Amino acid sequence: MTQVVRAAAALADKVEGWKRSGMRVGVVPTMGALHDGHLSLLRTARRHCDRVIVTIFVNPLQFDRADDLEKYPRDEARDLALLEAERADVLFAPGVGDVYPDGFSTRVSVAGISEELEGAFRPGHFDGMTTVVTKILGMAQAGWAFFGEKDWQQLQIVRRLVTDLNLPVRVTGCPTVREPDGLALSSRNARLTPEARRIAPALYQVMQQTAQGLRAGRDPVRELDDARSRLIEEGFASLDYLELRHAETLRPLADPADPARLLAAAWLGGVRLIDNIAI
CATH class of the missing domain: 3.30.1300.10 (Pantoate-beta-alanine ligase, C-terminal domain)
Structure with missing residues (x-):
């Protein structure tokens, strides 16, 4: 059964116990509204790791339009049912106040690679993404992290972030999952x-x-x-x-x-x- 954890301290205790037992821990960061593309990341993570955390957090910092944030689909009960069917060990679903508490004033920015393509059309998006990914990786303390190749620029930015900051996590890119007619799942x-x-x-x-x-x-x-x-x-x-x-x-x-x-x-x-x- 997939355990729902909302507090970073509780997640840290669980991961520490796994690591003491010699287990390999993986994390799959998501914003929810899960589909088979997300689940393919989880399946890959299970092949590489003994325990897998899936995170769901709709990150307000990476939306450049307020209406886009409001329209983003949210259905935790549905997502949890999918994760249980795929045998995820933990769903980590913190609140906005847990990720960005009062007084939070730090931004993580990856220059150069984040400034063109998506970065040119969605100002601030990648700074929001790299900030929350840094936080999620820090809270999860997993040795492996899994991201989809559909968001190719995001994947390259996360790899640059992890390399530049010497974060102790191995970033693994997973192939894009498509509908039978070729449309990338989203x-x-x-x-x-x-x-x-x-x-x-x-x-x-x-x-x-x-x-x-x-x-x-x-x-x-x-x-x-x-x-x-x-x-x-x-x-x-x-x-x-x-x-x-x-x-x-x-x-x-x-x-x-x-x-x-x-x-x-x-x-x-x-x-x-x-x-x-x-x-």
Whole structure:
């Protein structure tokens, strides 16, 4: 049975006991509204670790729009049932006051890698994310942490954070989980209208076609321009970006031999969809 823990001190006592027994502890940070993408992280964590903590905390610091924060789905009872079915050991679900008590005044910022792509369109988002991830990792004291590759930029920022601050945790990226038609699983997908949901898989389909062209050595500028045009033709309202970047630094790709990632953010029916593909 999954135990619900809300106090950081209680979690620390539990983790300390596990570690004294020689157990390997993993943590899966989430904001709830769990779907199979989150559960795949938990399944991976269970393969690597003896005990697994899943955290649920809707972090106000990483929302740049108040209405987006208000609309974010919350259903702890449903999430807990899913975690119990997957044999999570602990659900750590602190309150806002537990994470950000009165007088809290610290922000954690990762320069450079956080400033473009998502960072350019969602000011403050990554500072909020890195602040809460630092806190969650500190409270969980787990040796392993599991994040999804769907949020590729976030994953690279967390890796940079852990390296720069010498945090004693191993960050593991897990593959994006998709619907049968290719749409990347996301809590935001539930907000798509039926018509928008019909169009949404075109994002991945166009990105796949573009990736194939890029791997074949075609001109990146032309391939990306064509892809942007096709997405608008498919019915997307607008694109925040569709870019080819270095897979780790997320800087513009200078050498075609470097590891690369195609990243996109597009608007459809008032919902912002993101995706990425390895090149």
